[in-house]
Amino acid sequence: MRVSIPTPLRSYTGEAALVEAEGTTIRELLVDLDRRHPGIRFRMIDEQDGIRPHVKIFVNREQIADLEVRVGPRDEVQILQALSGG
Amino acid sequence: MPVLLIGTKKGVFFLQADPDRRSWSIEGPHFLGHLAYHVVLDPRDRRTLLLAAKTGHLGPTVFRSTDLGKTWSEASSPPAFARAPEGEKGRVVDHVFWLQPGAESEPGVWYAGVSPPALFRSEDAGNTWLPVAGWNDHPMWGTWTEDGADGTPDGSILHSVNVDPRDARHLYIAASGGGVFESLDGGDDWRPLNRGCAADFNPEPNPDYGHDPHCVRLHPLAPDVLWQQNHCGIYRLERPAEEWQRVGDNMPREVGDIGFPIELHPRDPDAAWVFPMDGTDVWPRTSPGGRPAVYRTRDAGQSWRRCDQGLPREHAWLTVLRQAMAVDAHDPVGVYFGTTTGQLWASSDEGDTWTRIADNLPHVYSVEVVEPAP
Numbered sequence: 001m002r003v004s005i006p007t008p009l010r011s012y013t014g015e016a017a018l019v020e021a022e023g024t025t026i027r028e029l030l031v032d033l034d035r036r037h038p039g040i041r042f043r044m045i046d047e048q049d050g051i052r053p054h055v056k057i058f059v060n061r062e063q064i065a066d067l068e069v070r071v072g073p074r075d076e077v078q079i080l081q082a083l084s085g086g
Numbered sequence: 087m088p089v090l091l092i093g094t095k096k097g098v099f100f101l102q103a104d105p106d107r108r109s110w111s112i113e114g115p116h117f118l119g120h121l122a123y124h125v126v127l128d129p130r131d132r133r134t135l136l137l138a139a140k141t142g143h144l145g146p147t148v149f150r151s152t153d154l155g156k157t158w159s160e161a162s163s164p165p166a167f168a169r170a171p172e173g174e175k176g177r178v179v180d181h182v183f184w185l186q187p188g189a190e191s192e193p194g195v196w197y198a199g200v201s202p203p204a205l206f207r208s209e210d211a212g213n214t215w216l217p218v219a220g221w222n223d224h225p226m227w228g229t230w231t232e233d234g235a236d237g238t239p240d241g242s243i244l245h246s247v248n249v250d251p252r253d254a255r256h257l258y259i260a261a262s263g264g265g266v267f268e269s270l271d272g273g274d275d276w277r278p279l280n281r282g283c284a285a286d287f288n289p290e291p292n293p294d295y296g297h298d299p300h301c302v303r304l305h306p307l308a309p310d311v312l313w314q315q316n317h318c319g320i321y322r323l324e325r326p327a328e329e330w331q332r333v334g335d336n337m338p339r340e341v342g343d344i345g346f347p348i349e350l351h352p353r354d355p356d357a358a359w360v361f362p363m364d365g366t367d368v369w370p371r372t373s374p375g376g377r378p379a380v381y382r383t384r385d386a387g388q389s390w391r392r393c394d395q396g397l398p399r400e401h402a403w404l405t406v407l408r409q410a411m412a413v414d415a416h417d418p419v420g421v422y423f424g425t426t427t428g429q430l431w432a433s434s435d436e437g438d439t440w441t442r443i444a445d446n447l448p449h450v451y452s453v454e455v456v457e458p459a460p
Contacts, residue, residue, distance in 0.1 A: 008144055039160045043144040047166035048176035054143035081143045 001071065003033060004078040012040035021077075026057060027067035029077065044079065056080045088414045088455050090422055091135070092430065093122035096448035098137060100155065107420055107434040110443040116155060124409055124452045126185040127154075128211070130193050132459035136212045138182035138198065146181045148198065150212050154458050163214040165198050165206035167222070177202060177222075177234065184409070185212075186247035189254035199244035202234025203261040205273065220274040221259070221267075230278065230295045231264040245408065246302035250309045258302060258312065265297035266314065282330035284318035300346045301408040308355035315348035315360055315408075322387050333387020337362065341374050341381070341392075347411035351419060351436075356386040359393075359413070359421055359437055361406040372403040380421065382437045396440035397431065404429075409452035424450030 003021050005013050013019050021036060023029030027049075034041035044055040049067060051057060057064050058078040059071055071077065090101040090110075099114035116122075120139045128134040135155055140146040148161040170176025180201045188195030198206040198215060205218040221227065228234075234242050243262050250256035255272035258279070265280040278295040285297045298317035305311040310325040320334030320343045334343025344365030351357030359382050364370045373379070379394035405426040414420040421433045430444035430453070 008141060038162065039147070042164060042166070043147065046145060046178040047168075048170055048178055050178065052143070052145055083143060 001029070001073050001075055001077060003029070004076070006079055006081040008081050009040055009043060009079065012037040012043075024070060024072075025067065026059070026064060026069050026071060026077070029071060030067070054082045056082055087457070088416070088420060089458055090412070090430065091125040091127065091452075091454040091456060092424060092444075092447065092450060093125045093137070093409070093452035094424075094428075094448035094450050095121055098122045098125050098155075099444075099447060101430065101444060107416070107432070108441075110430075110432070112444055116158070117149070121181065122451065123181060123183050124185045124454075126187065126454055127456040127458065128187050128196075129456075130187065130190060132457065134211055136185050136196060138185050140181050146179050146200070148182055148185075148212055148215070152211075161208075161213050161215065165200055165204075165215040165217075167204070167217060177204070179204070180241050182206075183240075183243045184245040184247060186249065189249050189251060192254050195254075197247040197249070197257075199247055199259065201241040201243040203231045203242050203244035203264060204234070205244055205247070205259060207273070218273040220269065220271075221276055224276055226276075230267070231261050232296075246299065248302060248304035248312070250304065251306060252309055258304060260299035260302045260314075262300065262317075263296060263298045265295045266299050266302055267295075279323075279328070280330070281328050282323075282332070283314070283316060283321055284332070286318050301348050303348055303350050303358075305350050305355040307353060311355040313348050313350060313358050315345050317344070317365075319343045320345075320348065320360060320387065331387075333383070336383075336388055337381060337390050338392075341379075342366075345406075346371075346408040347406055347423070349411050349413045349421065351384075352413060352415045354384070357382070357384045358387070359411065360390075361411060361423060363405065370403075371405050373405075376401045376403050378402050378404045380423070380433075380437050380440075393433070393437035394440070395438060396433075407451060410450050412453045412455040414455045415457070420455065422453050422455055424453045426450060 021033040087103045092099040097115035097118040101110045123138045125137045135151040137149040147164040149158045151158045167177040184199035186197045194211045196208045204222045206215040208215045246260035248258040257269045267276045268279045302314045312323045314321040321330035323330045337343040345362045349359045364374045381390040411423040418436045426449045428447035432443045
């Protein structure tokens with residue numbers, strides 16, 4: 001399925017804004033995304049599997065808080081950065 | 087010729103000196119927009135650079151360069167705690183703060199101090215990192231560090247990793263807050279080393295731990311000599327003694343002996359430089375009276391000389407962080423510091439006179455001075 005990548009993470013995707021990744025849950029999807037773009041997962045998911053504070057993940061435009069959310073090939077996954085600070 | 091490695095709140099810059107250290111050219115930024123806490127050259131090969139970085143919105147990592155910063159790659163396994171057992175709250179690395187190459191006898195070994203105050207070790211020149219369990223999971227870790235509670239504005243940190251050049255298993259670390267700790271077995275076990283240090287913020291007048299060291303340096307040629315700039319003063323310790331001596335009491339009363347960095351003369355273990363800050367009232371952490379000065383001792387802290395020629399005479403409210411001062415190995419020694427207001431100051435005569443060599447940089451976190459391989 002297609003995954004939308006925010007600008008701060010595009011150094012991992014060769015500057016691509018949209019990339020492909022597979023999985024039946026967000027957890028699996030992020031593992032596959034990291035296999036294709038090594039290092040990208042740890043920048044947004046911490047070592048306890050928490051979504052980092054300023055990272056937001058949306059499935060079909062609904063924000064999710066749980067990596068076990070199921071996804072299918074037609075779903076649209078967006079990763080966004082809540083940019084703040086100076 | 088020396089090169090300054092500058093870590094800032096918005097990326098990395100390099101400053102290259104001409105042969106007489108009078109003219110400097112700036113190169114960068116690298117990693118523009120990243121919080122670049124510490125950038126360090128491996129003195130064993132003089133080619134490998136490690137950078138401790140994150141952004142305001144992405145997790146912490148370590149970047150590596152083996153060609154002096156021309157190209158970079160990311161650590162394949164950056165410092166991270168082990169996954170907590172189901173149902174337990176695990177620790178998360180907020181940022182990698184301090185990078186320290188290991189001993190000459192252990193090429194490829196590096197240590198990283200992070201926030202919360204934990205220690206990590208790499209044996210492959212910074213590509214993969216593992217927790218130093220002897221510290222991170224020490225039964226006293228939570229007691230010594232208040233469970234890594236946010237002790238400083240940027241969070242509680244582990245810093246000042248010092249490796250005894252005679253014995254790679256002899257380590258010193260500092261936790262803010264927590265104190266100075268020593269290991270004789272490569273990090274398997276630790277004990278506090280804080281006797282003699284004040285902890286004015288603690289109701290217990292002489293606690294074993296809970297201190298706030300700001301910067302601890304071990305002299306490379308006299309590794310029994312340790313210097314410490316901490317939250318309450320300037321201290322010196324000559325092992326095997328166990329009690330720190332407050333040599334900052336010899337500073338002028340109106341200046342005091344509070345600050346962040348302390349730097350040692352590369353050859354003379356009795357010589358050091360500090361950058362005092364205002365620790366009165368609500369702790370402005372700026373140059374006392376708005377009149378910045380470096381102070382230098384050549385007699386193990388028995389006396390201190392004000393070194394401010396060339397620095398602003400008034401209304402300069404500078405802050406120099408614990409990693410933002412450095413010395414080179416030339417004769418006379420070059421001394422450098424960077425400010426949180428983006429200035430780089432240099433002295434090529436051991437602090438007697440100062441020149442501003444860069445301005446308008448971002449908030450400076452760290453300054454290292456290196457002599458890269460040709």
